[in-house]
Amino acid sequence: xxxxxxxxxxxxxxxxxxxxxxxxxxxxxxxxxxxxxxxxxxxxxxxxxxxxxxxxxxxxxxxxxxxxxxxxxxxxxxxxxxxxxxxxxxxxxxxxxxxxxxxxxxxxxxxxxxxxxxxxxxxxxxxxxxxxxxxxxxxxxxxxxxxxxxxxxxxxxxxxxxxxxxxxxxxxxxxxxxxxxxxxxxxxxxxxxxxxxxxxxxxxxxxxxxxxxxxxxxxxxxxxxxxxxxxxxxxxxxxxxxxxxxxxxxxxxxxxxxxxxxxxxxxxxxxxxxxxxxxxxxxxxxxxxxxxxxxxxxxxxxxxxxxxxxxxxxxxxxxxxxxxxxxxxxx
Amino acid sequence: xxxxxxxxxxxxxxxxxxxxxxxxxxxxxxxxxxxxxxxxxxxxxxxxxxxxxxxxxxxxxxxxxxxxxxxxxxxxxxxxxxxxxxxxxxxxxxxxxxxxxxxxxxxxxxxxxxxxxxxxxxxxxxxxxxxxxxxxxxxxxxxxxxxxxxxxxxxxxxxxxxxxxxxxxxxxxxxxxxxxxxxxxxxxxxxxxxxxxxxxxxxxxxxxxxxxxxxxxxxxxxxxxxxxxxxxxxxxxxxxxxxxxxxxxxxxxxxxxxxxxxxxxxxxxxxxxxxxxxxxxxxxxxxxxxxxxxxxxxxxxxxxxxxxxxxxxxxxxxxxxxxxxxxxxxxxxxxxxxxxxxxxxxxxxxxxxxxxxxxxxxxxxxxxx
Numbered sequence: 001x002x003x004x005x006x007x008x009x010x011x012x013x014x015x016x017x018x019x020x021x022x023x024x025x026x027x028x029x030x031x032x033x034x035x036x037x038x039x040x041x042x043x044x045x046x047x048x049x050x051x052x053x054x055x056x057x058x059x060x061x062x063x064x065x066x067x068x069x070x071x072x073x074x075x076x077x078x079x080x081x082x083x084x085x086x087x088x089x090x091x092x093x094x095x096x097x098x099x100x101x102x103x104x105x106x107x108x109x110x111x112x113x114x115x116x117x118x119x120x121x122x123x124x125x126x127x128x129x130x131x132x133x134x135x136x137x138x139x140x141x142x143x144x145x146x147x148x149x150x151x152x153x154x155x156x157x158x159x160x161x162x163x164x165x166x167x168x169x170x171x172x173x174x175x176x177x178x179x180x181x182x183x184x185x186x187x188x189x190x191x192x193x194x195x196x197x198x199x200x201x202x203x204x205x206x207x208x209x210x211x212x213x214x215x216x217x218x219x220x221x222x223x224x225x226x227x228x229x230x231x232x233x234x235x236x237x238x239x240x241x242x243x244x245x246x247x248x249x250x251x252x253x254x255x256x257x258x259x260x261x262x263x264x265x266x267x268x269x270x271x272x273x274x275x276x277x278x279x280x281x282x283x284x285x286x287x288x289x290x291x292x293x294x295x296x297x298x299x300x301x302x303x304x305x306x307x308x309x310x311x312x313x314x315x316x317x318x319x320x321x322x323x324x325x326x327x328x329x330x331x
Numbered sequence: 332x333x334x335x336x337x338x339x340x341x342x343x344x345x346x347x348x349x350x351x352x353x354x355x356x357x358x359x360x361x362x363x364x365x366x367x368x369x370x371x372x373x374x375x376x377x378x379x380x381x382x383x384x385x386x387x388x389x390x391x392x393x394x395x396x397x398x399x400x401x402x403x404x405x406x407x408x409x410x411x412x413x414x415x416x417x418x419x420x421x422x423x424x425x426x427x428x429x430x431x432x433x434x435x436x437x438x439x440x441x442x443x444x445x446x447x448x449x450x451x452x453x454x455x456x457x458x459x460x461x462x463x464x465x466x467x468x469x470x471x472x473x474x475x476x477x478x479x480x481x482x483x484x485x486x487x488x489x490x491x492x493x494x495x496x497x498x499x500x501x502x503x504x505x506x507x508x509x510x511x512x513x514x515x516x517x518x519x520x521x522x523x524x525x526x527x528x529x530x531x532x533x534x535x536x537x538x539x540x541x542x543x544x545x546x547x548x549x550x551x552x553x554x555x556x557x558x559x560x561x562x563x564x565x566x567x568x569x570x571x572x573x574x575x576x577x578x579x580x581x582x583x584x585x586x587x588x589x590x591x592x593x594x595x596x597x598x599x600x601x602x603x604x605x606x607x608x609x610x611x612x613x614x615x616x617x618x619x620x621x622x623x624x625x626x627x628x629x630x631x632x633x634x635x636x637x638x639x640x641x642x643x644x645x646x647x648x649x650x651x652x653x654x655x656x657x658x659x660x661x662x663x664x665x666x667x668x669x670x671x672x673x674x675x676x677x678x679x680x681x682x683x684x685x686x687x688x689x690x691x692x693x694x695x696x697x698x699x700x
Contacts, residue, residue: 029616049622049649056647057615180576187577187614190643303613307578 006272006279013286020293021062027297029304032058056191064189065296066289067201068254071246073268073288074208076261077280081215082239083139084222086269086325087149089262090128090247094155096258098131099124099251100182101159107178108170120181124252129244131155136240184255184311186296197253204246208281211238215277257292257311259318264288266325369544372525375516376532385420385535391494392519399514403535418489418511421538426487428474431517433459434668435530438546441537447485449474455664483508489536491515521587521607523594523674524551530672553675554594557682561596565685567625569597570617570650572609573632574642579617583610588629591674595681600624614644624650626657626684633660635699656699657684666695 025032032054040054076089083093090096106123138151167175189197208215214235217225226232250257268283292310295317299308369378377388384404391397403420426447427433436442437456448454451463451470462468469485471477474493479501482490487510492499494514499505502512513532520526527550534543571588572581582588583606584599592599600620604610612620621627627650632638635656638645645651659666670677676694683690690696 029613030619049619052647053615053618057618057644183576185577187644188642300613303578307611309577 006274009271010279010282010286013283013290016290017066017286017293020290020297021066024062024065024293024297024300025058027300028058029300057187060189060191060194061186061296062293063194064186064197064254065292067197068186068250068257069260069264069288069290069292070285071201071204071250071288072257072260073264073284073291074204074281075243075246077265077268077277077284078208078215078239078243079261080265081218081277082236082243083148084218085148086266087262087322088152089259089265090243091256091258091261092149092156093135093152094131094159095128095135095243095247096251096256097156097159098129098134099127099248100256101162102127102130103181103251104163104166104178107181108166108174121249121252125244125248128248128251129241132240132244136236181255182311183309184257184314186254186292186310189253193253197249200245200249204242204249205281205285207238207242209278211235211242212277212281215239216275219275255311258315259322260288260292260314263318263321264291266321267291369531370525370528372520372522373528374520374522374525376529378531378535380540387418387513387532387535389514389516391514392516401511401513416506416511418513418536420536422489422536424486424488425536426471426482426485426490428471428477428490428492429515429518430455430664430667431529431671432491432515432533434670434672435533436537437668438530438672439533439537439539439542441533441539444537446487447471447482449477453664453667455662455668483510489513491533491536493518517671521585521590523587523591523677524554526587526671527674550673550675554678557675557678558594560682560686561594564596564598567598567685568621568623569599569626569628569685570601570621570624571599571628573630573638574614574617574645576642577614579612579614580609581612583608591678591681592628595678595685597626597628597681597685618647622649624648625654626650627654628657628681628684630656630658630699632658633663633699638699655684657696658699659695660699661693661695661697670695 025037030053032050036050037054037058040048040051041059044051044055046052072090075095079088079090079093079095080086082088102123103120106119134155135148135152139148142148142151163178167178170178214225214230217228217230218235222232247261264287265280265284268280268287271287272279272283274280292314295313296310299310299313302308366379366381369380370376375390375392377390379386379388384402387401387403389399389401391399399416401416401418403418405420407419422444424446425436425444427436427445428449430450430453433442433445433448433454433456436445437459442456442458442462445459445462445468447469448459448463449471450473454460454463459468463470469481471481471485475495477500490499490505490510490512492512492514494516499512499514505512513536515529515532517526517529520529528547530547531540531543534540569592570581571592572579574580581601582592584602584604585607586609587607589599589602593602601610601612627648630638630645632641635651638651638656650656659670673694680690680693680696683693684696690698
């Protein structure tokens with residue numbers, strides 16, 4: 001029964017991805033028919049505005065929503081398994097804060113390399129990885145889950161304070177660039193950047209699948225997994241590396257997007273009711289993509305009335321869900 | 332008993348004197364209020380000229396019921412009502428806290444009245460720059476974080492501020508020290524001539540009202556002369572504004588910029604939209620709306636490379652690929668300082684851009700390469 005239920009849910013989730021992408025495609029201010037869509041893909045003409053709209057604006061936005069939703073959910077799941085804590089996630093544990101701090105430093109440092117796209121992406125990746133290493137070191141010493149989360153939140157506050165100091169010292173241009181970056185966006189990615197993004201994303205998924213067995217063993221706790229022969233430090237390093245790669249990639253191209261990495265893995269666990277990471281990885285990828293596609297569709301739907309940043313919108317939906325998880329845990 | 336009677340009589344005389352003084356003062360002010368408003372185009376500034384004083388009324392654009400009233404008097408007196416704010420004119424020490432104010436004082440040759448400025452790195456006027464270098468004019472720092480200590484030590488008696496975030500900080504305390512804070516809402520005017528009319532305020536403040544009136548009437552004539560040249564709207568469509576992250580912010584159809592475009596005969600694509608501020612457009616809508624646009628005005632950058640660096644999606648717009656882009660970046664500081672008080676030159680630039688294939692001798696604008 002269980003064996004049939006989980007694949008069934010996953011097939012539905014998989015089917016929801018193209019359906020959500022279709023909804024996303026049709027909720028924009030400019031209507032796009034499927035005919036136009038396919039002709040823009042297979043018979044692209046640079047002087048046709050509809051083709052440019054679809055190829056340069058619609059497709060990158062849809063694909064980055066899938067990558068960001070799936071990637072953040074997957075990295076959140078990895079964090080939750082590593083720290084054995086349902087409230088862990090790249091945002092709560094300060095991975096995003098680390099990326100944000102390094103991006104702020106790069107944008108406001110005045111070095112031209114850091115002002116470039118590659119500079120910002122490198123800064124986000126390094127920041128995410130350093131924050132991950134720091135949190136891992138703290139996790140070695142602190143056993144309490146709540147204390148670890150508090151440390152993550154404190155780290156977030158600390159980086160915010162540093163960013164505020166940087167803001168007060170920086171010029172108007174850098175300040176504006178950073179403030180806009182913090183709002184998050186799924187619309188800044190160029191069609192030409194997609195191959196690189198998809199390549200890193202697929203690498204992240206591939207590495208996660210390689211770690212299925214260690215991830216399943218970590219569910220019973222690090223100590224027990226170690227007794228069963230798992231090389232904990234190596235696994236930790238790999239998990240943190242994958243998380244930093246995915247969260248850093250998404251933060252670099254889209255800015256911070258809150259709560260997806262926290263809410264979606266919990267939702268996936270509730271729906272699938274399994275600790276098998278073979279299913280959880282797939283579930284997080286599909287549900288994460290659907291979640292962000294639908295969030296962005298709602299933003300598109302109301303774009304004439306209100307200009308909503310994606311980061312604010314995911315927070316509005318995600319924050320109550322975290323409260324729900326906390327209350328559920330306290331019961 | 333006689334003493335008491337004498338005391339009551341004395342009090343009565345004193346009261347009568349006070350009442351008569353007040354009624355005289357009120358009568359004088361009523362006389363001022365009944366005179367004609369000197370401002371014809373401004374929405375938020377009213378100036379009533381009396382024989383002995385002038386009355387300045389500044390209406391808060393967001394709270395029209397809030398009116399800032401000032402009485403300009405030429406001779407200081409101790410018998411003035413405490414309920415009103417008085418300005419001794421001509422003002423000798425003015426703290427000008429925005430570029431447009433420096434511009435207005437400079438066209439009146441009244442830079443010598445400026446004792447302090449904010450954002451000094453953006454100053455265009457040569458004599459103000461010189462004053463800053465010599466220390467005759469104090470730099471108060473960024474406009475949002477003005478140093479109050481420096482402001483007081485500059486000896487300013489009148490502070491003209493842009494009132495972006497309401498009243499000037501410590502307004503009441505400054506009033507007690509004899510410093511008057513005058514809010515300036517020229518940036519909220521929708522009519523370019525209304526914005527330029529704030530020149531009259533500075534004319535009255537500096538005692539150069541006749542010069543201000545003459546300058547203003549000349550610029551109105553010049554502005555209207557350019558408007559008359561416009562026989563019909565040009566066919567080439569125009570867009571204005573730029574992306575800020577995911578959205579394009581364009582001037583709404585009833586805004587200051589939209590009025591300028593209309594007066595210059597430009598075919599602005601969002602001229603029929605409602606509002607006096609910005610009109611927000613999604614990325615995909617701006618792409619489709621601008622597919623036939625040939626002119627892009629005011630992207631807010633000095634070169635095409637800067638536009639792309641700010642938002643790479645801009646290169647997909649037809650007006651970027653096949654059109655001409657103009658910005659007021661010929662000299663940014665000059666634009667911010669003088670464009671408000673020289674709308675006739677601004678209009679002349681826009682008219683040239685819309686009517687000539689290769690406009691030359693532009694005052695504020697340049698074509699971006």
